[in-house]
Amino acid sequence: MRNCFRTPFVCAASCFLVLPFVIACGSRVASGNPQAAAPPDLNGVWSAPFTPDISKALGHQPPFTPYGAARFAKEDEFDDPLTKCLPIGPARGIQAGIMPFQIVQTPSVFTILFENQHTFRIIHTDGRSHPKDVDATWFGDSIGKWDGNTLVVDTVGIDDRTWLDTAGHEHSDQLHLVERFQKVDNNTIQWTATFEDPKFFTEPWSITLPVARQNTEIMSYSCEENEKDRAHLRRTKK
Amino acid sequence: MRTTSSIILRLAFFLLCMSSPVFAHHGFSVEFDKDNPLTLTGTVTKMEFMNPHIYFYLDVKGKDGKVVNWAFEGGPPNVIYRQGWRKDTLKPGDVVTVKGFRAKDGAHLAACSTVKLPDGREMSAGSGGVSQNAYGSAAGADGKK
Numbered sequence: 538m539r540n541c542f543r544t545p546f547v548c549a550a551s552c553f554l555v556l557p558f559v560i561a562c563g564s565r566v567a568s569g570n571p572q573a574a575a576p577p578d579l580n581g582v583w584s585a586p587f588t589p590d591i592s593k594a595l596g597h598q599p600p601f602t603p604y605g606a607a608r609f610a611k612e613d614e615f616d617d618p619l620t621k622c623l624p625i626g627p628a629r630g631i632q633a634g635i636m637p638f639q640i641v642q643t644p645s646v647f648t649i650l651f652e653n654q655h656t657f658r659i660i661h662t663d664g665r666s667h668p669k670d671v672d673a674t675w676f677g678d679s680i681g682k683w684d685g686n687t688l689v690v691d692t693v694g695i696d697d698r699t700w701l702d703t704a705g706h707e708h709s710d711q712l713h714l715v716e717r718f719q720k721v722d723n724n725t726i727q728w729t730a731t732f733e734d735p736k737f738f739t740e741p742w743s744i745t746l747p748v749a750r751q752n753t754e755i756m757s758y759s760c761e762e763n764e765k766d767r768a769h770l771r772r773t774k775k
Numbered sequence: 776m777r778t779t780s781s782i783i784l785r786l787a788f789f790l791l792c793m794s795s796p797v798f799a800h801h802g803f804s805v806e807f808d809k810d811n812p813l814t815l816t817g818t819v820t821k822m823e824f825m826n827p828h829i830y831f832y833l834d835v836k837g838k839d840g841k842v843v844n845w846a847f848e849g850g851p852p853n854v855i856y857r858q859g860w861r862k863d864t865l866k867p868g869d870v871v872t873v874k875g876f877r878a879k880d881g882a883h884l885a886a887c888s889t890v891k892l893p894d895g896r897e898m899s900a901g902s903g904g905v906s907q908n909a910y911g912s913a914a915g916a917d918g919k920k
Contacts, residue, residue: 758853
């Protein structure tokens with residue numbers, strides 16, 4: 538306190554900085570909801586390791602149904618929707634690795650802007666539920682709820698033309714994707730994705746990737762700008 | 776505890792990145808042959824610093840004296856821009872040496888892993904440093920079953 542009197546400017550500045558938090562804490566207690574802490578701030582540019590074969594992150598192949606196994610056995614990178622410049626899909630967008638994504642977070646919506654193909658996800662965090670009848674879209678219908686330092690995102694209605702990776706792991710229109718964006722520290726998010734699809738998999742399975750903050754900005758991208766590869770692609774399977 | 780888990784996550788991220796290939800919109804093995812590496816020296820005729828991959832072209836003189844114009848594909852411009860590439864890193868008239876892997880269809884086309892510039896610098900055209908052969912590592916870790 539003596540030091541404070543000696544440096545009144547510092548004291549005043551400290552009070553100015555601390556006061557809003559004191560008021561915020563007070564209002565939470567007054568409202569009878571001490572649990573309702575503000576969610577962590579995940580705004581920024583992030584990137585996860587590029588994961589071209591999701592089974593490598595899992596440690597083994599997913600628990601295929603006979604139908605899922607047969608589909609995977611005959612699938613070929615030649616048919617990857619990305620070779621046709623189609624959208625990357627919700628989970629694969631996170632795994633795109635070499636191209637970062639930007640999180641723009643507000644109280645009612647959590648947006649992920651992908652550099653890859655300049656696509657985006659809108660995750661509603663305003664308490665709504667999924668619509669009763671969801672029409673399949675490239676990134677599905679996503680709703681999110683904060684669980685402490687973790688945003689839990691529930692996505693359904695994902696277009697079955699998207700793949701889960703480059704290696705050819707597919708899914709059906711019954712895919713139910715649950716992701717957990719857990720803030721580890723200011724520069725790290727632990728991302729866990731759980732895939733549930735009774736047509737392709739016998740049980741839900743999950744992968745976890747570290748997502749690191751990037752000292753960059755997302756940049757322009759247009760897959761069709763100078764696409765020259767398609768004419769040279771060859772099937773990798775007989 | 777939090778610090779420990781953070782370090783582990785970052786280490787895992789680093790290790791995974793070290794083996795990361797550079798594919799914007801197609802797998803390596805669907806277009807290029809990892810068993811057909813090549814090293815060619817030639818004169819730059821054109822540079823296309825565009826999406827989804829950069830392309831540049833070299834006039835390469837063969838043993839028979841004939842000049843063939845080769846096309847080389849690198850990583851996405853965004854990715855290699857962050858590694859120091861610019862639109863004019865390769866200029867028409869530059870004589871450079873390229874290491875890469877030839878296209879499976881036999882065209883005069885190759886995936887470029889590194890380029891040795893006229894000033895002696897060797898630049899990765901992929902996701903890593905000079906010592907990291909992006910397409911080379913990609914050929915072994917390209918998600919193939």
